[in-house]
Amino acid sequence: MGPLPKRKVSRSRRNRRRAHDALSLRHLVRCDNCNEYKPAHHVCPHCGTYNGHEVIEIEEE
Numbered sequence: 054m055g056p057l058p059k060r061k062v063s064r065s066r067r068n069r070r071r072a073h074d075a076l077s078l079r080h081l082v083r084c085d086n087c088n089e090y091k092p093a094h095h096v097c098p099h100c101g102t103y104n105g106h107e108v109i110e111i112e113e114e
Contacts, residue, residue, distance in 0.1 A: 081090040087100040096102070101109040 080093045082093045083089070084091050084097040084100060084102065085105060086102045087097060089097065089099040091097045091099070096108050099111070101107055101111040
């Protein structure tokens, strides 16, 4: 049999350990070209530009 805990871990100790596990929202910035929100350091999904250059072509519906 493997190692087992000697004592019960209290709710407060368990919750303190889990305090760093929460997910945070992605950092969004405005695109310089179309002024829509996009993730920082990523190609804009609305206009397809990155750092002022067109990287991918977006088909308009």
